[in-house]
Structures are given as C-alpha cells and as structure tokens.
Amino acid sequence: MTLLSSPMLIGKIERWPIAGSFTISRGAKTEAITVVAELRQGTVRGRGECVPYPRYGETPEATLEALLAMQIPVADGIDREALQQVMPSGAARNALDCAMLDLEAKLSGKRIWELLGRRAPAPCVTAYTISLGPPDIMAAAAAKVAHRPLLKVKLGGPGDPARIAAVRNAAPQSQLIVDANEAWTEADLEANLAACAAVGVTLVEQPLPAGQDGALAHIKRPLTVCADESVHDRASLEGLRERYDAVNIKLDKTGGLTEAMAMADAAKALGFDIMVGCMVATSLSMAPAILLTPEARFVDLDGPLLLAEDRDNALLYDDSLVYPPGPALWG
Structure with missing residues (x-):
C-alpha cells in the first residue's frame, strides 16, 4: 500500500436531514449524523465518512474524539495495515481507513480498485x-x-x-x-x-x-x-x-x-x-x-x-x- 508522508488529519460531525423519518424496531430518526475524516497532504485530500451506531454504544462525539486521537500517529506515517492493529473496529476506524484509501488513490492518480487489485465495480x-x-x-x-x-x-x-x-x-x-x-x-x-x-x-x-x-x-x-x-x-x-x-x-x-x-x-x-x-x-x-x-x-x-x-x-x-x-x- 502507498505510504503516506505526514498527512494532516481533521474531523468533523455533520448532520443530514432525512426526507420524512426513518423507522426501525429500535426507534425513529429524522436526521443522519455522520463523522467525516479528512486527510490533507499538500493540496490533495482524502475523505471517509462513518455513522456512529448507538446499538454498539457509539456516539458522534466519542467517535470524533477517537478519530482525532489518531492525529499524531497519522502525522507519523501510520499505514492502513498498522491502523487495523491500533484502532478497534467500528465507526471511527472506518472513517480513517476510507480516508487513507481515498488519499492513496488520489496521490497515485489511479482508481482504488486498480491499486487494491479488486474487480472494477459496475452499476x-x-x-x-x-x-x-x-x-x-x-x-x-x-x-x-x-x-x-x-x-x-x-x-x-x-x-x-x-x-x-x-x-x-x-x-x-x-x-x-x-x-x-x-x-x-x-x-x-x-x-x-x-x-x-x-x-x-x-x-x-x-x-x-x-x-x-x-x-x-x-x-x-x-x-x-x-x-x-x-x-x-x-x-x-x-x-x-x-x-x-x-x-x-x-x-x-x-x-x-x-x-x-x-x-x-x-x-x-x-x-x-x-x-x-x-x-x-x-x-x-x-x-x-x-x-x-x-x-x-x-x-x-x-x-x-x-x-x-x-x-x-x-x-x-x-x-x-x-x-x-x-x-x-x-x-
């Protein structure tokens, strides 16, 4: 995988209104609350978005805190393989993992499935x-x-x-x-x-x-x-x-x-x-x-x-x- 050289990690909470409401057996909601990770390396930016899941005790605030706690390891050049070991599975790691992948693709000028050797997705x-x-x-x-x-x-x-x-x-x-x-x-x-x-x-x-x-x-x-x-x-x-x-x-x-x-x-x-x-x-x-x-x-x-x-x-x-x-x- 591409090694990232001292990227800057920022994160934020976003709120997206739902058209009407969305109801499942555990309740209803009228907005989607997401946490976005952004990696900046020079003029290139990679992004990933996650949804903290209350079913597993996740909140937007705690997810953002867990994400921002990775700023120093990210600046020190941690890669995706190491990321799997130092962060638990869940929403925060999802946002950062996907931001890393996006940045790798943009720095390489190739689509991510080419870099990963996966089949190209179709409609x-x-x-x-x-x-x-x-x-x-x-x-x-x-x-x-x-x-x-x-x-x-x-x-x-x-x-x-x-x-x-x-x-x-x-x-x-x-x-x-x-x-x-x-x-x-x-x-x-x-x-x-x-x-x-x-x-x-x-x-x-x-x-x-x-x-x-x-x-x-x-x-x-x-x-x-x-x-x-x-x-x-x-x-x-x-x-x-x-x-x-x-x-x-x-x-x-x-x-x-x-x-x-x-x-x-x-x-x-x-x-x-x-x-x-x-x-x-x-x-x-x-x-x-x-x-x-x-x-x-x-x-x-x-x-x-x-x-x-x-x-x-x-x-x-x-x-x-x-x-x-x-x-x-x-x-």
Whole structure:
C-alpha cells in the first residue's frame, strides 16, 4: 500500500436531514449524523465518512474524539495495515481507513480498485427501504415505489405477518427482503419466517437478537437468513455457519473497507452469501462499499436516497441502479 508522508488529519460531525423519518424496531430518526475524516497532504485530500451506531454504544462525539486521537500517529506515517492493529473496529476506524484509501488513490492518480487489485465495480441494483409502521402505511409507501426491483422491508415484532402481506399486495412484482432488526423471539420465529416465505420474501435479516440466535440452528429455514448484528468482522464468521446462510457486511461494523474486503473473501470461502449494507448516510459512506458489490448477492446501499439532500459529486442513482463513484467523490 502507498505510504503516506505526514498527512494532516481533521474531523468533523455533520448532520443530514432525512426526507420524512426513518423507522426501525429500535426507534425513529429524522436526521443522519455522520463523522467525516479528512486527510490533507499538500493540496490533495482524502475523505471517509462513518455513522456512529448507538446499538454498539457509539456516539458522534466519542467517535470524533477517537478519530482525532489518531492525529499524531497519522502525522507519523501510520499505514492502513498498522491502523487495523491500533484502532478497534467500528465507526471511527472506518472513517480513517476510507480516508487513507481515498488519499492513496488520489496521490497515485489511479482508481482504488486498480491499486487494491479488486474487480472494477459496475452499476448494480440496490434495495430501497420501506420503514416500519402500521400495515396500511407501509403498503402506501410500497405502492409508491412498486416499480423498484428490490425492496427492503423493516419489520418489528407483533403484527409482522400482516405488515409483510400488505407490502407484497402493494408491490406484487418487486423482490422483497426483510430486516427484523433483532425484534423477533424464538416463540414467533417460525411463524414469521413462514409468513415471509408465503409471500415470496427472498431473505430475512437478523430475526433474533445477537447472542440469542441459537434457535436458527435447530429449525428448517424456508428462506435465506442473513446475519447483521451477529456478525462484525472475520473473527465472528466461523461460529455462524449453522445459524445463517448469508452475512451483511457494513463498513461501520468492520471498521473500514480494508477489513470488509478481507471479510468478504473469508465469508465466500466459508460458503456464505454476501449482502453489502449501509447506515443512512451520504454518498461518501456508500462509495467505498461499492467495491464489495461484485461479490454480493444483495446490495443495500440506498442511504442517500433516504436523505433530503446529498453532498456534492454524489453517487449517481438511476432509480434503483447505483453507479460506481467518480474520483471527485471518493477513490
């Protein structure tokens, strides 16, 4: 990898209004709060964006503090390989790892996938998210986007069979994937999976709470079940083989693209399908994850589509088709 010569690291918290609100089983929010890392070397700048995740005890303020604590190591020339050892996985390392990659690409004048020896990403279909709500509200939201080929439906516990049936009725032609965000229990697991299978859902993401998902190993799964909160990096893969068929790779969990690429390779070797996921954030968060899409069965990088506005030089979304980033954005 390119060694960086005394770059300057700065960080900041940004707030991006969501168009309407975004609701999952753990609550609703009206803005995306991101932390941006910027590395400056002469006139060249590399950037990375992360989303602190309250589910893991992260806050924007603590994430920014952890990022800025790396100013001296960065100025001393720490590289990405060493970064993986001195920072824990999570949002702060993601922002810095992706900023390093962006700076490497800009200093070299090459696209980042060329430098990393990865397959060049191509335009791909991303899921579009339907927020959790009463069945009639979710059906109305689904009807507005029923032309999209892939919808991701947020579910949340009691009443989920009615919710998914309502969405299917409103969007009969769309492929459906479901995210329960840990809201189901062992008592309703099989009934909810059956209700999803009955309307042709392709995949259910994280039905049971992380650490309480052993029941998945003892039932016949009627559709693909994907780990999200139960999986973070390569170290967490081996223990999931009996419970899950797929893993959702998110850069804010892995701590950046460097670990995410290694995790994707390891997951494929273990026989897992790959889903590339995101938090609600700007195109700067999505851009590095697009390098994983050539290996993915499912792509869920719709975060910017849920915002009231995106940043300059944003990713191009042609309805549900998302294109690789231009160099002015990232990489």
